[in-house]
Amino acid sequence: MTRRHDPHRRQRIIEAAVEVISESGLAALTHRTAAARADVPLGSTTYHFLSLDELLDAAVHTVAERNVARLREWALSLPAQADLSTELAGFIVLLAGEHRQTSVLAYELYGGALRRPALRAASTSWDEMLTEVFESTVDAATARALTAMFNGLLYQALVSPGKPEQADLEQVLRRLLD
Amino acid sequence: MTRRHDPHRRQRIIEAAVEVISESGLAALTHRTAAARADVPLGSTTYHFLSLDELLDAAVHTVAERNVARLREWALSLPAQADLSTELAGFIVLLAGEHRQTSVLAYELYGGALRRPALRAASTSWDEMLTEVFESTVDAATARALTAMFNGLLYQALVSPGKPEQADLEQVLRRLLD
DNA sequence: CCGGAGAATGTACGCACGTACACATCCCCG
DNA sequence: CGGGGATGTGTACGTGCGTACATTCTCCGG
Numbered sequence: 001m002t003r004r005h006d007p008h009r010r011q012r013i014i015e016a017a018v019e020v021i022s023e024s025g026l027a028a029l030t031h032r033t034a035a036a037r038a039d040v041p042l043g044s045t046t047y048h049f050l051s052l053d054e055l056l057d058a059a060v061h062t063v064a065e066r067n068v069a070r071l072r073e074w075a076l077s078l079p080a081q082a083d084l085s086t087e088l089a090g091f092i093v094l095l096a097g098e099h100r101q102t103s104v105l106a107y108e109l110y111g112g113a114l115r116r117p118a119l120r121a122a123s124t125s126w127d128e129m130l131t132e133v134f135e136s137t138v139d140a141a142t143a144r145a146l147t148a149m150f151n152g153l154l155y156q157a158l159v160s161p162g163k164p165e166q167a168d169l170e171q172v173l174r175r176l177l178d
Numbered sequence: 179m180t181r182r183h184d185p186h187r188r189q190r191i192i193e194a195a196v197e198v199i200s201e202s203g204l205a206a207l208t209h210r211t212a213a214a215r216a217d218v219p220l221g222s223t224t225y226h227f228l229s230l231d232e233l234l235d236a237a238v239h240t241v242a243e244r245n246v247a248r249l250r251e252w253a254l255s256l257p258a259q260a261d262l263s264t265e266l267a268g269f270i271v272l273l274a275g276e277h278r279q280t281s282v283l284a285y286e287l288y289g290g291a292l293r294r295p296a297l298r299a300a301s302t303s304w305d306e307m308l309t310e311v312f313e314s315t316v317d318a319a320t321a322r323a324l325t326a327m328f329n330g331l332l333y334q335a336l337v338s339p340g341k342p343e344q345a346d347l348e349q350v351l352r353r354l355l356d
Numbered sequence: 357c358c359g360g361a362g363a364a365t366g367t368a369c370g371c372a373c374g375t376a377c378a379c380a381t382c383c384c385c386g
Numbered sequence: 387c388g389g390g391g392a393t394g395t396g397t398a399c400g401t402g403c404g405t406a407c408a409t410t411c412t413c414c415g416g
Contacts, residue, residue, distance in 0.1 A: 004394065005382060025293045027205070030373065043395050046375065104292045111289020113337055114282045115203045123337060145353040148330025149323060156326065159291055159301060175323040176354045182364065183412055208403065221365050224405065357416100364411070371403085381394070386387100 006040075010048045013038045017059035022101050026112055029056055057118055060109060064122035067106055068129045070099075075133040084137055085177050088150065089169035096157035096164055107155055127151070138177070145176055184218075188226045191216045195237035200279050204286055207234055235296055238287060242300035245284055246307045248277075253311040262315055263355050266328065267347035274335035274342055285333055305329075316355070323354055 006012070016038035020029050031045045031052060038045075049055040078087055095103045106126060113119040127147055134143035153172065157164040184190070194216035198207050209223045209230055216223075227233040256265055273281045284304060291297040305325055312321035331350065335342040 004380095006394085009394085031375085032373075041395055043377095043397085044393090047394070050375095052374065107292055108289045110333065110337075111286045114285055120337065127334065141349050142353045145327060145350045148334065148350070149327040149354075151330040151333070152326025152328070155288065155329070156305065159288075159298065171319050172323045172326070175320045176327075182410095184364085187363085209405085210403075219365055221367085221407095222363090225364065228405095230404065358414105359416100360414100362411105362413085365409080367407090367409100369404105369406085373401085373403090374399105376399085377397090379395080379397105381392105383392085384390095386389095 009040065009044065013040065013045055013048055013055065014058045014062060017055050018062055021056075021059055022063070022105050025105075026056070026108055029059070031055075053118065060119055060122050063102070063105060063109070064125050067102065067122075068125055070102075071126070071129050071133065075136075085170050085173040088146075088173055089166045092150070092154050092157055092169050093164055093166045095154055100158065103154065103158055107158060110151075142176070149173070149176060187218065187222060191218065191223055191226055191233065192236045192240060195233050196240055199234075199237055200241070200283050203283075204234070204290055207237070209233075231296065238297055238300050241280070241283060241287070242303050245280065245300075246303055248280075249304070249307050249311065253314075263348050263351040266324075266351055267344045270328070270332050270335055270347050271342055271344045273332055278336065281332065281336055285336060288329075320354065327351070327354060 013034055017029055017034045020033050020037055024033075029052070032042055034055060035042045035045045045055065049058070074091055106123075109119050110123045113123045130147045130150060131143050134146045138146065149172075153169060157169075191212055195207055195212045198211050198215055202211075207230070210220055212233060213220045213223045223233065227236070252269055284301075287297050288301045291301045308325045308328060309321050312324045315321075316324065327350075331347060335347075
């Protein structure tokens with residue numbers, strides 16, 4: 001039962017922390033919730049992470065990396081002659097639906113980054129990747145506009161009850177892209 | 179010294195709570211911080227508010243009302259033939275500069291609203307007022323696009339160090355509005 | 357003018373938290 | 387193969403929190 005030797009203990013704790021903040025939010029992460037989730041004793045989390053902030057940083061960094069990776073994959077999977085408005089509207093629907101939990105956490109991080117510099121890298125890397133992706137298709141100013149608009153639309157989709165309508169989103173995006 | 183009778187005690191506590199969350203964030207609001215800020219004993223906050231959530235709700239409601247009022251005032255002060263891109267860029271600079279504290283709180287509320295339904299009304303009312311203002315100038319879909327973009331741009335301005343450049347913002351906004 | 361209802365106060369309780377630390381265990385290398 | 391450093395564990399301490407509540411005070415209506 002007791003896993004006395006566990007070479008991946010540290011990584012497992014980070015993974016547990018990611019699960020906790022994904023499901024229950026940043027405020028829910030404590031040494032105890034992470035330890036319970038990872039099925040390790042309390043002392044283990046304080047041994048591997050000198051402070052709770054250090055654990056939070058590791059978890060947030062992991063989440064940010066995965067978000068950016070997902071975005072990159074999506075961009076690479078786009079058809080060559082794709083209509084950006086259609087594709088982006090579909091991506092928003094996907095992120096607000098199937099990947100809702102991750103997206104909610106992303107915008108919770110957004111809000112938190114305004115007061116906690118440690119979280120800033122996560123939101124910045126997301127914005128930079130968005131702009132980078134868009135700049136391969138449109139000019140720099142439009143890419144910046146699109147990044148801002150994408151974030152605004154995705155947030156609205158997340159905060160509103162019910163599924164967003166892809167057709168509506170597409171129409172709105174066309175105001176900028178057509 | 180002891181103010182045994184105070185007809186506006188409840189309102190003063192709400193005001194203190196607004197100050198606390200404006201300066202130090204949502205997480206900083208406790209019965210004790212609010213009481214200290216209002217210069218009343220701890221028992222006073224628990225007497226006037228059955229729970230901390232009730233106090234938080236009152237404070238958030240107050241903040242949301244003021245934000246919406248400021249937005250309405252700004253809209254009414256616009257010159258008749260104003261260029262919307264220029265004016266909006268200036269408004270973003272103003273909100274990210276002089277009114278930074280309030281704006282930071284607004285987007286902290288945005289993030290929090292995703293997990294705490296009690297905060298949702300605050301972010302929703304802001305979005306609705308924005309869209310309402312824009313619809314007096316542009317069509318509905320553009321207004322929605324502009325609301326999303328405005329929020330995205332203002333957030334970026336808040337999270338980035340240094341003052342945003344009004345000319346840059348204006349150029350980005352023109353991608354949608356021209 | 358006085359009594360009671362509402363307002364105000366101070367204290368206390370129980371809980372969850374971050375962190376520290378003494379002790380147990382394990383692996384690896386000399 | 388044995389010892390030492392890294393790893394793992396359980397417990398305890400101090401703090402700040404939300405909340406409850408008995409007590410004191412203040413005002414005002416009859």
